[in-house]
Amino acid sequence: MGTINPELLLAAVIVAATPILLAALGELVVERAGVLNLGVEGMMITGAICGFAVAVNSGSPALGFVAAAAGGAVLALLFALLTQVALANQVASGLALTLFGLGLSSLLGQGYQGIKPPPTPRLDLGPLSDIPFLGRVMFSHDLMVYLALGLVAAVWAMLKYTRAGLILRAVGENHDAAHALGYKVVRVRVLAILFGGACAGLGGAYISLVRVPQWTEGMTSGAGWIALALVVFASWKAGRVLLGAWLFGGVTVLQLNLQAAGFAIPVEFLSMSPYLITILVLVIMARDKSCAPASLGRIFHASQ
Amino acid sequence: MTTPLLSIHGLTRAYPGVIANDAVSFDIHEGEAHALLGENGAGKSTLVKMIYGLVKPDSGSMSLLGAPYAPANPSAARAAGVAMVFQHFSLFDALSVAENVALGMEAPPPMRQLAARIREVSQTYGLPLDPARLTGDLSAGERQRVEIIRCLLQDPRLLIMDEPTSVLTPQEVKILFSTLRKLTAEGVAILYISHKLDEIRTLCDAATILRHGRNVGTCVPQETSAREMAEAMVGASFNAPRRAGQAAGAVALEVRDLSLPAPSAFGTALRDVSLTLRQGEILGIGGVAGNGQDEVLAALSGERLTEPDTIRLDGAPIGRLDPNARRALGLLAAPEERLGHAAAPEMSLTENALLSAATRERLTRRGFIRWGAARAFANRVIAEFDVRTPGPETAARALSGGNLQKFVIGREVLQRPRVLVVNQPTWGVDAAAAAAIRQALIDLAAQGAAILCISQDLDELLEIADRFAALNEGRLSEARPTTSLSLDEIGLMMGGAHGMEVAHV
Numbered sequence: 001m002g003t004i005n006p007e008l009l010l011a012a013v014i015v016a017a018t019p020i021l022l023a024a025l026g027e028l029v030v031e032r033a034g035v036l037n038l039g040v041e042g043m044m045i046t047g048a049i050c051g052f053a054v055a056v057n058s059g060s061p062a063l064g065f066v067a068a069a070a071g072g073a074v075l076a077l078l079f080a081l082l083t084q085v086a087l088a089n090q091v092a093s094g095l096a097l098t099l100f101g102l103g104l105s106s107l108l109g110q111g112y113q114g115i116k117p118p119p120t121p122r123l124d125l126g127p128l129s130d131i132p133f134l135g136r137v138m139f140s141h142d143l144m145v146y147l148a149l150g151l152v153a154a155v156w157a158m159l160k161y162t163r164a165g166l167i168l169r170a171v172g173e174n175h176d177a178a179h180a181l182g183y184k185v186v187r188v189r190v191l192a193i194l195f196g197g198a199c200a201g202l203g204g205a206y207i208s209l210v211r212v213p214q215w216t217e218g219m220t221s222g223a224g225w226i227a228l229a230l231v232v233f234a235s236w237k238a239g240r241v242l243l244g245a246w247l248f249g250g251v252t253v254l255q256l257n258l259q260a261a262g263f264a265i266p267v268e269f270l271s272m273s274p275y276l277i278t279i280l281v282l283v284i285m286a287r288d289k290s291c292a293p294a295s296l297g298r299i300f301h302a303s304q
Numbered sequence: 305m306t307t308p309l310l311s312i313h314g315l316t317r318a319y320p321g322v323i324a325n326d327a328v329s330f331d332i333h334e335g336e337a338h339a340l341l342g343e344n345g346a347g348k349s350t351l352v353k354m355i356y357g358l359v360k361p362d363s364g365s366m367s368l369l370g371a372p373y374a375p376a377n378p379s380a381a382r383a384a385g386v387a388m389v390f391q392h393f394s395l396f397d398a399l400s401v402a403e404n405v406a407l408g409m410e411a412p413p414p415m416r417q418l419a420a421r422i423r424e425v426s427q428t429y430g431l432p433l434d435p436a437r438l439t440g441d442l443s444a445g446e447r448q449r450v451e452i453i454r455c456l457l458q459d460p461r462l463l464i465m466d467e468p469t470s471v472l473t474p475q476e477v478k479i480l481f482s483t484l485r486k487l488t489a490e491g492v493a494i495l496y497i498s499h500k501l502d503e504i505r506t507l508c509d510a511a512t513i514l515r516h517g518r519n520v521g522t523c524v525p526q527e528t529s530a531r532e533m534a535e536a537m538v539g540a541s542f543n544a545p546r547r548a549g550q551a552a553g554a555v556a557l558e559v560r561d562l563s564l565p566a567p568s569a570f571g572t573a574l575r576d577v578s579l580t581l582r583q584g585e586i587l588g589i590g591g592v593a594g595n596g597q598d599e600v601l602a603a604l605s606g607e608r609l610t611e612p613d614t615i616r617l618d619g620a621p622i623g624r625l626d627p628n629a630r631r632a633l634g635l636l637a638a639p640e641e642r643l644g645h646a647a648a649p650e651m652s653l654t655e656n657a658l659l660s661a662a663t664r665e666r667l668t669r670r671g672f673i674r675w676g677a678a679r680a681f682a683n684r685v686i687a688e689f690d691v692r693t694p695g696p697e698t699a700a701r702a703l704s705g706g707n708l709q710k711f712v713i714g715r716e717v718l719q720r721p722r723v724l725v726v727n728q729p730t731w732g733v734d735a736a737a738a739a740a741i742r743q744a745l746i747d748l749a750a751q752g753a754a755i756l757c758i759s760q761d762l763d764e765l766l767e768i769a770d771r772f773a774a775l776n777e778g779r780l781s782e783a784r785p786t787t788s789l790s791l792d793e794i795g796l797m798m799g800g801a802h803g804m805e806v807a808h809v
Binding site: 170180181 | 382412
């Protein structure tokens with residue numbers, strides 16, 4: 001156990017949590033608008049390869065992240081067209097989106113295996129980074145980490161305090177009523193879906209550009225599904241999504257460290273522990289019965 | 305004559321296959337309460353949707369105080385001073401009262417100021433409301449107050465109300481009417497849609513009658529009898545249900561101290577419900593929506609199981625029997641929600657008939673469906689209950705509310721039940737169809753069946769029931785003979801006015 005450095009461990013937790021945090025925040029907004037998009041995994045992996053390819057070819061990780069957001073959003077647009085315009089079933093469309101994204105990313109990723117992407121620079125926070133312990137844990141990351149944390153606050157405040165947030169929640173709560181009051185249900189939902197896609201794309205690119213960093217097929221390995229579960233068990237609250245993401249990241253990093261330290265538990269148990277523990281804790285937290293958006297997953301059609 | 309507040313001229317709107325409104329014209333003046341009458345499907349809701357900017361007319365014009373008025377969307381209508389209280393579909397359960405109000409306004413003030421204004425306006429009009437409460441926790445009457453206050457905060461010149469009293473106790477209706485009278489005295493015009501003709505006679509100064517999308521006449525409600533208005537709506541005379549008094553027979557259904565926890569967060573727990581139902585008798589159960597009506601039906605139909613002894617059919621305990629076992633014994637039920645509970649929306653009428661009548665009408669043999677017999681049974685329901693449909697293969701969803709309701713009730717009645725439990729048998733059904741359904745229930749009782757009729761329409765219960773009991777927060781009052789009851793007494797049995805007070809300004 002002596003080989004585990006708590007400073008490095010906590011810093012690694014924050015990095016490990018960022019991809020699912022981004023993806024889950026996007027999905028949270030989508031679900032609050034009443035749409036269930038099960039294609040998070042597909043949008044993440046598409047974002048991962050789009051970001052990776054553009055960053056490698058341009059040499060700029062920033063451009064890579066922009067491309068990842070765009071890639072995720074384009075895939076989400078497909079979902080929006082299917083479910084909001086063609087009124088297709090959301091569950092089936094979402095599952096198809098995941099399979100499509102996985103296939104598309106392996107196609108796009110041919111020739112990118114075994115390459116190293118340009119490194120994403122750490123943000124220079126000056127004296128803050130020199131604070132003992134805290135500086136190493138909190139203030140020595142790249143821009144995306146802070147962007148993700150800022151997004152948590154922004155999503156929370158948007159939903160709670162702004163008129164746009166109120167309308168979004170209203171659309172997710174009762175789309176017939178929102179329509180009767182004159183709000184554009186489909187437009188609100190399409191925008192939310194695009195936002196969700198962009199966030200998932202960013203999350204995916206964070207895996208391929210920072211966390212790993214390289215490209216392998218199927219490298220998101222279920223992070224999108226964890227993000228989906230996170231949204232549900234976090235009772236559709238942004239703050240709890242952050243907590244859940246840190247918890248998942250924490251157990252992931254800890255079990256890797258335990259594996260490396262040669263801990264006497266079979267590796268398979270350690271590998272499954274993040275999924276198990278995160279879901280268990282969130283299920284216990286979600287017992288206060290905060291309800292799902294009432295129109296979640298229902299198809300809206302303005303009859304008459 | 306002064307310029308009318310809203311003048312409608314030749315409004316026409318067609319949907320594929322139907323002309324919802326055909327050259328409808330009428331005027332509403334300031335301070336006038338104007339009723340819009342018509343059967344289901346007569347085009348009332350399309351008309352008010354055009355006035356509120358939700359639907360655009362194909363042709364025709366409207367003018368507001370002489371100026372042309374063509375709202376492109378509801379916000380334009382609200383900006384012009386037109387507000388609407390919807391029959392349903394317009395509140396958000398998971399949002400607070402203040403948030404609900406804010407969603408119906410163009411440029412709401414910050415939440416804290418808005419909350420203060422809600423308190424102020426609600427006090428002025430005698431409709432107390434706490435802006436911070438979750439709308440999902442409110443009673444039906446309080447929910448309606450949210451809608452009304454949402455409208456009042458925008459100083460409307462025209463207030464459209466679609467079936468506002470269908471969920472209120474008589475006392476709440478009284479308070480609503482005094483609020484509305486106060487508004488008309490201030491010069492606000494009210495366009496009032498209701499099936500309850502007596503209410504229209506009390507409240508409204510003028511009425512326009514629609515039939516098949518056309519304006520077929522106007523009347524002054526105070527000078528016209530409810531019957532004349534109903535006949536003008538239908539375009540023909542019809543018989544009001546009549547019943548011959550008769551002695552009740554042996555006890556058919558007995559419920560003793562039935563208590564059940566609430567099925568969900570927004571459901572109601574039943575508390576010590578007891579009742580006795582005799583053969584040949586109709587027992588009416590009244591009460592404001594959400595006080596345990598659905599739960600009583602579920603317990604009696606067998607959707608929820610209870611202690612065996614709490615429910616007895618002809619003396620035998622049936623509390624643990626499932627719906628099909630109860631059907632076999634002669635206890636049938638028709639729930640309130642037509643689409644999704646009483647009928648499967650996407651299935652044909654034949655299939656829907658089969659789902660409920662398979663046991664009693666022997667529509668299956670050794671696990672195989674006898675399609676011929678099922679179709680014949682569906683056809684019998686269609687013929688005897690005058691269900692207007694192309695045929696028994698039509699999907700339930702395609703029928704209008706009134707026709708599907710006739711089918712649902714007819715399907716149970718034709719199975720010759722010993723005990724029939726119905727919930728809201730004529731909800732949202734026009735006058736002629738309602739009369740037919742009520743007559744069918746009365747005739748069934750005359751043949752010796754025992755009927756439990758749960759309804760929020762008190763006039764209906766007083767018309768057909770022998771005895772009346774009220775549900776209030778899951779408790780059932782003592783049943784009393786309807787002949788000796790006054791409306792005030794009924795209101796008290798239903799739990800009074802739920803904390804409302806009369807407008808005091």
